[in-house]
Amino acid sequence: MKPYVYVTRKLPDALVKPLREKYTVNMWKHDDIPVPKDVLMEEAAKADALFTVLADSIDDSVLTAGKNLKVVANLAVGFNNIDLKTANEKGIAICNTPDVLTDTTADLTFGLLMAAARRMVEAAEFVKEGKWQSWSPFLLAGHDIHHKTLGIVGMGRIGETVAKRATGFDMNILYYNRTRKPEAEKQLGVHYTSFDELVEKSDFIVCLTPLTPETENMFTREVFQKMKPSAIFINAARGAVVDEQALQEALEAGEIAGAGLDVFQREPIAADHPLLKLPNVVALPHIGSSSTETRTSMVNLCVENIISVLEGKEPKTLVNK
Numbered sequence: 001m002k003p004y005v006y007v008t009r010k011l012p013d014a015l016v017k018p019l020r021e022k023y024t025v026n027m028w029k030h031d032d033i034p035v036p037k038d039v040l041m042e043e044a045a046k047a048d049a050l051f052t053v054l055a056d057s058i059d060d061s062v063l064t065a066g067k068n069l070k071v072v073a074n075l076a077v078g079f080n081n082i083d084l085k086t087a088n089e090k091g092i093a094i095c096n097t098p099d100v101l102t103d104t105t106a107d108l109t110f111g112l113l114m115a116a117a118r119r120m121v122e123a124a125e126f127v128k129e130g131k132w133q134s135w136s137p138f139l140l141a142g143h144d145i146h147h148k149t150l151g152i153v154g155m156g157r158i159g160e161t162v163a164k165r166a167t168g169f170d171m172n173i174l175y176y177n178r179t180r181k182p183e184a185e186k187q188l189g190v191h192y193t194s195f196d197e198l199v200e201k202s203d204f205i206v207c208l209t210p211l212t213p214e215t216e217n218m219f220t221r222e223v224f225q226k227m228k229p230s231a232i233f234i235n236a237a238r239g240a241v242v243d244e245q246a247l248q249e250a251l252e253a254g255e256i257a258g259a260g261l262d263v264f265q266r267e268p269i270a271a272d273h274p275l276l277k278l279p280n281v282v283a284l285p286h287i288g289s290s291s292t293e294t295r296t297s298m299v300n301l302c303v304e305n306i307i308s309v310l311e312g313k314e315p316k317t318l319v320n321k
């Protein structure tokens, strides 16, 4: 019997073809509606491989149901949606999609910073709503980006690539990370600081840290209160790294000047969420890596990883080595 692969979102047939040529492949029928838990459980019970997305909770129950499960290939660099401990116990390979999304995610992150600083979304709405009466000296005046201080929290591959973008804007770049990055310090001129110093000195605080028990809720009200009142906070990592209520209160109280958010505690964020009512918040629907080229490369990498594991080979991007 051919191995069985279950794909939790509808993907273009051409991209899934290499899997169909070798295995029995079944795919959830929607690309924008998550697979219900009961369906996922039933499919996991039959599957040799699961192709998942970051919105799927691949918890202990799913992994335990997967009696034949050998690999979970997750279409994201982050893998906080997967119970790694159970996967390790059961010898299930977990694969992610690093590297192929680095530049694209860094582009979006820097774009979000620019949009928030220069009030681009607000300004675009202003024009479309017919509010533009005349050129005016301080019309929608935002904050400069060039020559300002950027603080990057989480100096992984994406963090370094954002820093590279920032050097073109003559920014002073601080970073905070679990480990120091001497190579990045040398090549990009970035400066290592404590978390507190970064938060206090930066004009832009960009969060790119993975979600772990250590980073969960690391941006509290107290942290926002330490920021400059002119600071702009950008989150392109995971929503749960931030206490969202605290962020909302800090913005409402004018303790910081704005935020650019690609990720939220609960995704999709409710349209009537108070954060979305604030004009100084730019909110995006978790599209960090979403360019056609990059999402295609990510799918290809997941496919490649599944084939490697099912053929008994080491996958290219294994998380649980």
Ligand code: DGY
Binding pocket: 054, 075, 076, 077, 078, 079, 101, 105, 236, 237, 286, 287, 288, 289, 290
């Ligand atoms: C990831 O891959 O983890 C990113 O959040 C995608 O945008």
